[in-house]
Amino acid sequence: MSTRTVPTLQALRSAPKVLLHDHLDGGLRPRTVVELAESTGYRGLPTTDVAELSRWFQQAADSGSLESYLETFAHTCGVMQTEDALARVAAECVEDLAADGVVYAEVRYAPELFVERGLKLEAVIEAVLSGIAEGKRRVERRGHRIHVGSLLCAMRQHARALEIAELAVRYRDAGVVGFDIAGPEAGFPPTRNLDAFEYIRVNNAHFTIHAGEAFGLASIWEAIQHCGAERLGHGVRIVDDIKASPDGATELGRLAAYVRDRRIPLEICPSSNVQTGAAASIAEHPIGLLAKLRFRVTVNTDNRLMSGCTLSSEFAALVDTFGYGWADVQWFTINAMKSAFIDFDQRLDIINNVIKPWYSDLVSKPLL
Incomplete structure (x- = not known):
């Protein structure tokens, strides 16, 4: 696809973007972590120097292991155990995303991680919703x-998925747009939570599943065929079902072909995938091949604090690595908006009245 200008980081910040995979407890401002630790009495931080703490999170996340990566959340969750803290983090999240040019976002979190000091699950959800409203x-x-909508996550290693799914349905008219399961994939297949997914389906609600990040094709297959996932959180290991020959020819296996044919969205998070070992580098990331083969690829941040990224910087890295132009950025963005868990009219409004008008002067050739 040809373009008139090369997307720079500064220009990308101005472009309307759509974010489907962003964790609330993975996107705190480092200064907020320090200040909340002081105000809530949390004593576990490795340092209270804001700059040092920012570096610590990124270095600790650069482990190459999903399990080690997840350990950094002990500190962010540790300072988010009060209603005021949850509301502050949510409001700042909305501000930070808007400042980066995001026009639609689904921010996810696991309510069960914020009850250590006695908060009820309902209080956690309502605090986050109030923070999102204040941020807007x-x-x-x-x-x-x-x-901004929110997704409620259940931790796959625990046994509260049905309870969280019921809350996602109860609060869907208040701003909760869907359900998810998160946490370590290995040893905790999505089929452990079939009752939760069935509850979501019979109530005509939406859900995505973390699958194909640290674990392979079996996790993706279960998420789709047994659980009925509408989207795949990460999903990068679908590349394991694609054979690429030295001459550039590709052959899709049955699962990869099914995912592409059904247009099942992949919530890909490039920098995070490199940190957790799902990809060796941005240059070797499967997103290049998956986009070329026209899977329903979307670009996401996952955890902005741990990866030291924004959605604009993720796009900038892809532009630098794969030579993407504005037509490609628009394609990724429309993919994401088409895949959002809000109603059709709302999605169409944002695509036709926000996204396409902005890109029209930069894209010299319509998307295929």
């Missing part, structure tokens, strides 16, 4: 527009 008010006062 602040953004709107600055003349910006952003739509």
Whole structure:
């Protein structure tokens, strides 16, 4: 696809973008972590120097292991155990995403991780919803527009998935747009939570599943064929079902072909995937091949604090590595908006009245 200009990081920040995979407890501002630790009495931080703490999170996450990567969340979750802290983090999340040009976002979190000091699950959800609403008010006062929904995650190693699924349905008219399971894949297949997924389905609600990040094709197959996942959180290991020959020819296995044919969205998070060992580098990341083969690829941040990234910086890395232009950025963005868990009219409104008008002057050739 040809373009008139090369997307720079500064220009990408101005472009309307869509974010489907972003963890609330993985996107705190380092200063907020320090200040909340002081105000809530959390004593576990490795340092209270803001700059040092920022570096620590990124270095600790650069382990090449999903399990080690997840250990960094002990500190962010540790400072998010009060309603005020949850509301502050949620409001700042909305502000930070809007400042990066995000016009639609689904921010996910696991309510069960924030009850260590006695909060009820409902109180956790309501605090986050109030924070999101406050963040949107602040953004709107600055003349910006952003739509933010939340996804409730159940931790796959625990036994509360059905309970969280019921809450996702109960709060869906208040801003909860879907359900997810997260946590370590190995040893905790998605089929352990079939009752939760069945509950979501019979209530006509939406869900995605973390699958194909640290574990392989079996995790993806179960998530789709047994659980009925609408989207795949990460899903990068679908590349294991694609044979590429030295001459550039490719052959899709039955699962990869099914995922592509059904247009099942892949919530790909490039920098995070490198940190957890799902990809060796951005240059070797499967996103290049998957996008070339026209899977329903979306670009996401996963955990902005741990990866030291924004959605704009993720796109900038892909532009630098794969030579993407504005047409490609628009394609990824529309893929994401098509895959959002809000109703059709809302998705169409954002695509036709926000995304396409902005890109129209930069894209010299319509998307295929």
